[in-house]
Amino acid sequence: MKDVETRPKKYEGALILAIFLATLPLIIGFSLLILSSFSRDMITNFDFKSFHPTIENWINVFKGKLAITGGVKVNMGKIILNTLIVALGVSGLVTLISVMSGYALSRMDFKGRKWMIVSLMLLHAFPGVALIVGVYLLYRLSFPEGQNFVRLYSFIYVIFARAALEVPMSVWLMKGFFDTIPWEFEWSGIIDGASRITVWRKIMLPLIKPGILAVALFSFLAGWQDIIYVRTFLIDQTLATFIEANIEAEYTHMPLIAAAGTLYLLPTIIFFLTAQQILLRGYSGGIKG
Amino acid sequence: MVSVRLENIVKKFGNFTALDNVNLEIKDREFMALLGPSGSGKSTLLYTIAGIYKPTSGKVYFDDRDVTELPPKDRNVGLVFQNWALYPHMTVYKNIAFPLELRKAPREEIDKKVREVAKMLHIDRLLERYPWQLSGGQQQRVAIARALVKEPDVLLLDEPLSNLDALLRLEVRAELKRLQKELGITAVYVTHDQAEALAMADRIAVIKEGKILQVGTPDEVYYKPKYKFVGGFLGNPPMNFLEAKVEDGKLVITEESAIPIPRQYREIVEKTGVKEVYLGFRPHDAEVEKGISQGIVGEVYSFEPLGREQIVTISVNDSIVKVFAPEGEHFNFGEKVTIKVKEDLLVLFDKKTEKALEFLAG
Numbered sequence: 001m002k003d004v005e006t007r008p009k010k011y012e013g014a015l016i017l018a019i020f021l022a023t024l025p026l027i028i029g030f031s032l033l034i035l036s037s038f039s040r041d042m043i044t045n046f047d048f049k050s051f052h053p054t055i056e057n058w059i060n061v062f063k064g065k066l067a068i069t070g071g072v073k074v075n076m077g078k079i080i081l082n083t084l085i086v087a088l089g090v091s092g093l094v095t096l097i098s099v100m101s102g103y104a105l106s107r108m109d110f111k112g113r114k115w116m117i118v119s120l121m122l123l124h125a126f127p128g129v130a131l132i133v134g135v136y137l138l139y140r141l142s143f144p145e146g147q148n149f150v151r152l153y154s155f156i157y158v159i160f161a162r163a164a165l166e167v168p169m170s171v172w173l174m175k176g177f178f179d180t181i182p183w184e185f186e187w188s189g190i191i192d193g194a195s196r197i198t199v200w201r202k203i204m205l206p207l208i209k210p211g212i213l214a215v216a217l218f219s220f221l222a223g224w225q226d227i228i229y230v231r232t233f234l235i236d237q238t239l240a241t242f243i244e245a246n247i248e249a250e251y252t253h254m255p256l257i258a259a260a261g262t263l264y265l266l267p268t269i270i271f272f273l274t275a276q277q278i279l280l281r282g283y284s285g286g287i288k289g
Numbered sequence: 290m291v292s293v294r295l296e297n298i299v300k301k302f303g304n305f306t307a308l309d310n311v312n313l314e315i316k317d318r319e320f321m322a323l324l325g326p327s328g329s330g331k332s333t334l335l336y337t338i339a340g341i342y343k344p345t346s347g348k349v350y351f352d353d354r355d356v357t358e359l360p361p362k363d364r365n366v367g368l369v370f371q372n373w374a375l376y377p378h379m380t381v382y383k384n385i386a387f388p389l390e391l392r393k394a395p396r397e398e399i400d401k402k403v404r405e406v407a408k409m410l411h412i413d414r415l416l417e418r419y420p421w422q423l424s425g426g427q428q429q430r431v432a433i434a435r436a437l438v439k440e441p442d443v444l445l446l447d448e449p450l451s452n453l454d455a456l457l458r459l460e461v462r463a464e465l466k467r468l469q470k471e472l473g474i475t476a477v478y479v480t481h482d483q484a485e486a487l488a489m490a491d492r493i494a495v496i497k498e499g500k501i502l503q504v505g506t507p508d509e510v511y512y513k514p515k516y517k518f519v520g521g522f523l524g525n526p527p528m529n530f531l532e533a534k535v536e537d538g539k540l541v542i543t544e545e546s547a548i549p550i551p552r553q554y555r556e557i558v559e560k561t562g563v564k565e566v567y568l569g570f571r572p573h574d575a576e577v578e579k580g581i582s583q584g585i586v587g588e589v590y591s592f593e594p595l596g597r598e599q600i601v602t603i604s605v606n607d608s609i610v611k612v613f614a615p616e617g618e619h620f621n622f623g624e625k626v627t628i629k630v631k632e633d634l635l636v637l638f639d640k641k642t643e644k645a646l647e648f649l650a651g
Binding site: 190198207 | 340
């Protein structure tokens, strides 16, 4: 990895300190949350005296016991599953769309191509919240009749709506990745006898695995973390709406919510730690220059 | 093994004309080099033969078949790219097998053919490696193997040697020529390196700005160039050109330098009535004599010893001319010398059209 080495040594210490101080509030916030989940009472107001370590909260979270007393129970497993369904649905849909659209925009010439590429950036800047009234109207207008379908429909609708918000950026990303592959690979495939689709499937896709992973990951997290669309359209609960609903409820034992919150955080942290390796790996060789 | 015929090929990219009415015939089993500077359209022409590009107008024939509308996979061509384009996520074996797998050939047949062609190119021990584990020369053999494994009718090569180091280039050059002759496969070879073209090809097509200027054997394009450009493009160091006027049966280059019109041109000069010409001669076809005498007079500008001979750069008026001289002779900067050109090796080009006088009429 190349870099110029012009930074004077004496500033390094000060720089590291500054960065540390800048990130400190964040670190403190998250640490308090995680610690609270292991304590009998919340310590988020720096009240360390009330820190009584226990893993009760975590057991209760998985059992679904919301309150210490009384019998309020939730199906924690279902809630986590719902969040997973939304996240995976968004991820799958966005990846599928962007991997095909990115290729088309990168490699094929057709009328309106330039406009499409420009509009990708414009669409990405559009805040999802601003659209919500229109999207909700469409939701009500197309609401199905049967009882059974309603819950399925709300899932499908949330996934499609949330995915739509991620598509412009993802298509842009995928197009960028496709752009980096020299034309010779495609020509070679075509000469060898592959159809355009086979070239796409067997040659291009394997070459941009890091890109596909990045898009799949980011859209998964977008789906996992979503609160607004899930709150508006989904009839069932996900972790996000669960936490929101119970934060100030009378019967809630807050450290439990802290545990749920930490649970909610987990995929994001894990992905960012592990996926880095794969994302940074490139494919070398096979071509000169 | 087929012959390839290009008829009135025009290829435009938007407003840019890459190929301007190209007509070319490549005989069965022939090694044809497409020689030209960067951007001349030679790769475009190659890809048109391959089918990657469709001509804007014109036709491509393989033997008597009109293949203009056929996609590449139906033309049975093999293409070796300048930067090899080996699929990095596949082993060497899978790379070579890819064309056959696409044809849904049976497993045993694929295995047999892959191993055969790998053996022929001396890469049979590398089949389980990945492209990034191979040297440039090895990667290039894999690229050639992949092109040959489907037993194509035509082998197309796009500057395959330009990414190899100089020494390796010479080695592979000889091997490629040998391989083509052994297999008897019609080959079209794109290059900007004139030495490569002269060394390998049966015939050379010289291309400039989308037009074919001359097609001929290496001898023909080297010794009998039709255009000043062709004369200047082949040969290293390139052909020397001096402007001259025709006066009283003589070629006048400067006040001090007038030489008689060469025998082979006397009739043509009279017939065509040309008055202004370019005088062309190659550095090996002239001698340098010290002092001023009959011939082309100039001043020594520089000299480069090369071992058993030296290149003397001489300025004649404002032009620069290079001539070979034996190693023993010693020259001084600014020294006056006379260049004596072997008469029958001189080539005259019409100044206006830059065509060789022999070809001016037709």
